[in-house]
Amino acid sequence: MKQLFRTKSIEALVAASNVEGKRLDRTLGAWSLMALGIGAVIGSGIFILTGTAAAGEVRSFHSILHVPILDLIMNGANSSFTIGRPGAGPGVALSFLLTAIACGFAALCYAEMACCIPVAGSAYTYAYATMGEFIAWLIGWNLILEYAVSNMAVAVGFSAYFNDILESIFGWHLPKQLSEPMIVGGQFTGSWFNLPAFLILMLLTWVLTYGIKESARTNNIMVLVKLGAIAIFVIGAGRAVSTHHWHPFLPNGMSGVLTGAAIVFFTYIGFDSVSTAAEECKNPQRDLPIGIIGTLLVCSTLYIAVALVLTGIAPWQSLNSAAPVAEALKNLNMNTIREWVGVGAIVGMLSSLLVFQYGQARVWFAMSRDGLLPRFFSRIHPKHHTPHVSTWIAGFAVGIPSGVWDIGTFADLSNIGTLFAFTVVSAGVLVLRRTQPDRPRSFRVPFGPLFPLLSIASCLILMMALPLETWVRFFFWSAIGIAIYFAFGKKNSTLANS
Structure with missing residues (x-):
């Protein structure tokens, strides 16, 4: 039990990151970090969920497993199997603002932890320094799930969009056998393999293996393209805005705004990927807070602008x-602007795939360096100085399932893993302030313990809004992780063996 909750000192974490043969090159500045965050956060969802939150939706559940856990707690056997979410209307802009504030609490906590512990691994590393090895393992195990499942769903979406573009521009498309998942909803579709989804992941894996500087440069270009597409939409379509569409601004009152916020919350997930680059950052104490908070500010501004124009x-x-x-x-x-929106959507998918694959490989790398995963995961390429083994394994671990299954139904697994990580990082801020109050911090979450506590509360409420089925899968995945930890990680941990 002592080993399970034994923490690894920040000094030991930093020292491990400087060991020859296990050290990553520090090449990223504040803009590259912010571009990584924007690349992860802004995907095709900006052009889809904005409309869903504005118009509202009605969701029917065919099983108790699909009912939100909060509804089951409040109503028990009388839980409704049909939930109507009133539309926010033009007030969806306020939904984005409220969500940005809620995510801002977690972002501030990440910023403080990142400047205190400038080491790869994100929430996994922060938990190791504050709550012990076992909690760190659980966080790392669920971060792997978060990044993997997110990219499986995005890769399948990219394949469908890519085939649509081939047909609309060139008049031909790939055969169904090579462009759709083999299994959808548990049923065989007649397809053999989703080749575009697999190939795009292999291409991005090669880019990530080639070098972090080259990967960051590729991501920077993609971010500029999709920011340009969003700007063209906001400015071009903004000329057609009719203010009468904004009346009434809150057609369903604040209840519509709040349910809209619940729908768009998950468009913000991804800013935490900035912290996975801590070890490859030139000046982490200064640049990491800028990258994390800057990502949230830029993305919030763009989301609100798109919401106002779309509803106008x-x-x-x-x-x-x-x-x-x-x-x-x-x-x-406005067909020209529509084509640019299509470009922005597909480039948004590509940059999200790149950043999440990058983050996943860094988490595997950090866990391997600590002995919790096999050592070969932390091997560094002798020429490119990237964790090439973990990067390629992550590529195949996501690429092959993307070719076989339609992973969209598992998206909530990514959400619950992310919220769990947010909760632990926010609690870690409180723990570190109590155990090491004099440790230098280039950035501090304002208002003492209030903001970390608000972050924890926000995350727990949103976790309760997820269906029972997601919780069952979350516990099942965690149980597999616990079994692996006791079979391998606990025995091979560098902390225990030291």
Whole structure:
């Protein structure tokens, strides 16, 4: 029991990151870190969930496993199997603002921990320094799930979008057998393998293996392209905004704004990936807080701008479609802007895939260096100085399932893993302030323990809004991780063996 909750000192974590043969090159500055965050946060969701939150939705559940856990706690056997979410209308801009504030609490906590512990591994490393090895393992194990499942879903979406572009521009498309998942909803589709999803992941894995500087440069270009696409939409479509679409601004009152916030919350997930780059940052004490907080500020501004323009060019009731932005632009005959939105969506997927694959490999690398995973995961390429083994294993671990399954149904697993990590990092701030109050901090979360506590409360409430099925899968995945820890990690931990 002592070993389970034994912490690793920050000095030991930093020293391990400087061991020859296990050291990563420090090449990233504040802008590159911010670009990593923007690349992870802003994907195609900005053009989809904005409309869903504005128009609202009705969700029917065919099993008690699909009912939100909060509804089960409050209503028990009388829980409703149909939940209507009132639309936020033009007030979806306020939904994005409220969500940014809620995420801001967690972002501030990440910023303080990142400047205190400038080591790869993100929430896993922070937990190791504050709550002990066992909690760190659970966090790392669930971070692997978060990044992997997110990218499986995005890769499948990229494949569908890529095939659609091939047909609309060149008039041909890949055969169904090579462009769709083999299994959807537990049923065989007749497809052999989703080749585009697999190949794009292999291409990005090669880029990540080649070097962090080259990977960051590639991501910077993609971020500039999708920011340009968003700017073209906001400025170009902004000329067609009719203010009468904004009246009433809150058609369903604050309840619509709050349910809209619950829908768009998960568009913000990804800013934590900035902290996985701590070990490759030139000046982590200064640049990491800038990268994390800057990501949230830029993304919030863009989300709010898109929300205001979208609800200004179309009635909010008409936005509940699979592609609300594209539909609105089509109705206005703004086909050029629509094409740029398509470019922004597909580049957004690519940058999200790149950043999450990067983050996943760094978590595996950090866990291996601590002895909790086999040592070969922490091997460094002699020429490119990247964790090439963990990067390629992560690539195949995501690429092969992406070719076989439609992973969209497992998206909530990514959400619960992320919220669990947010909760632990926020609690870690409180623990570190109590155990090491005099440790130098280039950034501190303001208002003492209030903001970390608000972050914990926000995350727990959002976790309760996830369905029972997600919790069952979360505990099942955690149980597998615990078994691996006691079979391998506990015996091979460098902390225990030292």
